[in-house]
Amino acid sequence: MKTGADPLPPLVDRPPTTLLLTLRRAHVRVAAVMLFAVGTSLMIAALLALRTSAEHNLQLVARSVAYTAEAAVVFRDEGAIAEALELIGRQESLASAAIVDATGAVLGRYVRPRSTTLDRFGDRLANLLLAQPTTSDIVYQGHAIGHVQLQGDGAGFVRFIFTGLLGLLGCLALGSVAVWQLSRRSYREILQPVKELITMTHAARAEPNTSRRAPRSHIAEFDKLGEDFNALLGEIEAQQAQLHQENKSLSHLANHDSLTGLPNRAYFRRRLSRVLQDAQTQGSSIGVLYLDNDHFKSVNDQYGHATGDALLIEVAQRIRAQLREGDVVARLGGDEFAVLLAPLHNSDDAVRIADKILASMATPMPTRFNERIVPSVSIGIAIYPLHGSSSEQLLRAADRAMYQVKAGQRGHKHIFSFDDDANFLKENN
Numbered sequence: 001m002k003t004g005a006d007p008l009p010p011l012v013d014r015p016p017t018t019l020l021l022t023l024r025r026a027h028v029r030v031a032a033v034m035l036f037a038v039g040t041s042l043m044i045a046a047l048l049a050l051r052t053s054a055e056h057n058l059q060l061v062a063r064s065v066a067y068t069a070e071a072a073v074v075f076r077d078e079g080a081i082a083e084a085l086e087l088i089g090r091q092e093s094l095a096s097a098a099i100v101d102a103t104g105a106v107l108g109r110y111v112r113p114r115s116t117t118l119d120r121f122g123d124r125l126a127n128l129l130l131a132q133p134t135t136s137d138i139v140y141q142g143h144a145i146g147h148v149q150l151q152g153d154g155a156g157f158v159r160f161i162f163t164g165l166l167g168l169l170g171c172l173a174l175g176s177v178a179v180w181q182l183s184r185r186s187y188r189e190i191l192q193p194v195k196e197l198i199t200m201t202h203a204a205r206a207e208p209n210t211s212r213r214a215p216r217s218h219i220a221e222f223d224k225l226g227e228d229f230n231a232l233l234g235e236i237e238a239q240q241a242q243l244h245q246e247n248k249s250l251s252h253l254a255n256h257d258s259l260t261g262l263p264n265r266a267y268f269r270r271r272l273s274r275v276l277q278d279a280q281t282q283g284s285s286i287g288v289l290y291l292d293n294d295h296f297k298s299v300n301d302q303y304g305h306a307t308g309d310a311l312l313i314e315v316a317q318r319i320r321a322q323l324r325e326g327d328v329v330a331r332l333g334g335d336e337f338a339v340l341l342a343p344l345h346n347s348d349d350a351v352r353i354a355d356k357i358l359a360s361m362a363t364p365m366p367t368r369f370n371e372r373i374v375p376s377v378s379i380g381i382a383i384y385p386l387h388g389s390s391s392e393q394l395l396r397a398a399d400r401a402m403y404q405v406k407a408g409q410r411g412h413k414h415i416f417s418f419d420d421d422a423n424f425l426k427e428n429n
């Protein structure tokens with residue numbers, strides 16, 4: 001079915017992609033943005049909480065060291081100071097610890113050995129996040145005699161960041177599976193109605209089949225689209241039915257006579273040509289009768305045109321009633337009719353049917369004012385292959401034969417003979 005609409009221009013910038021891929025991309029983007037936003041916020045919040053807790057812990061440790069080391073500082077016992085720092089350094093998460101006297105002299109220092117990149121990364125992180133160093137005064141009899149300096153080592157932060165990243169990766173993996181499943185499900189839900197619409201549109205274009213209807217959909221937009229599409233198909237179907245009806249009546253008008261309802265001359269000739277082709281291949285015979293009303297003009301003149309019309313209808317019905325289903329009777333025009341007898345077993349059958357038609361004319365036609373009008377026709381008969389091999393030859397032969405009847409005694413039949421041509425020419429020149 002040609003629509004007349006211009007074809008869509010080709011996609012130059014990007015080739016078309018599938019619906020599944022588009023959905024998957026959209027879901028992945030949403031999931032990635034969500035994970036990034038939630039993960040980052042959670043990580044920042046947790047890091048801040050961890051920092052507060054670490055600073056608090058360093059304060060406690062510093063205070064505890066200051067208390068423990070008070071006596072050692074008073075007696076400047078460097079061995080005890082080193083032992084206390086070593087103990088605290090091993091137990092707590094410290095990069096370094098030092099005890100300094102009131103003059104600023106370092107009495108003891110502990111530095112955790114840093115060998116790996118991870119250790120150095122932890123220290124940098126601790127320097128970045130914590131207010132370093134954490135100090136606490138060593139007080140003796142109400143006077144500060146020195147202070148403790150602690151540097152956190154950031155191992156806690158590193159552990160947290162790695163655990164957090166692992167958690168995020170886990171979420172990413174789970175999210176990917178969920179996105180995969182979700183897009184598959186959405187695809188199925190969306191695709192089903194879309195597929196129906198695509199199939200229907202194709203059918204409507206190709207067959208054209210407008211009788212199918214889109215099913216209801218649980219997706220409101222598709223449901224509405226299907227409803228509108230069905231309404232459109234309904235309208236097309238109604239238009240097609242109307243067009244079909246109009247075509248039918250136009251074709252009927254083109255092939256039939258409006259007064260008698262019989263096929264017209266054009267139809268008769270086409271049909272005769274077709275039947276002749278079959279007869280030529282099968283070697284069968286055909287009979288053509290040419291019928292002309294007798295003194296029809298005087299019926300018109302005497303009783304009026306309407307009565308003349310009624311007589312034509314009556315004659316048409318009487319002829320039709322004598323024929324087999326497959327035989328054709330047509331009105332050639334005016335008061336002339338033709339009959340096609342196919343197949344015909346022998347010439348006698350054509351003569352017999354002509355006699356039946358003549359006999360059917362014997363009774364008067366019923367009229368409104370009970371006038372006595374008896375139909376009468378003259379019939380010329382031509383037989384294929386005896387009298388011609390084309391539709392023109394056969395019709396002319398039957399016409400000439402009919403003319404012979406008119407020339408002799410009307411209301412009879414005559415089977416064509418080749419003398420009829422000569423007679424016709426003699427009488428018409």
Ligand SMILES: Nc1nc2c(ncn2[C@@H]2O[C@H](COP(=O)(O)OP(=O)(O)OP(=O)(O)O)[C@@H](O)[C@H]2O)c(=O)[nH]1
Nearest residue numbers: 292293294295296297298300305306308309334335
């Ligand atoms: N009522 C009516 N008359 C028609 C129609 N078509 C043609 N006629 C008339 O039919 C008549 C045909 O007359 P002809 O066949 O020439 O002569 P005829 O009176 O039948 O005489 P013969 O054929 O020699 O017996 C003409 O008067 C036409 O006007 C029609 O559809 N209805």
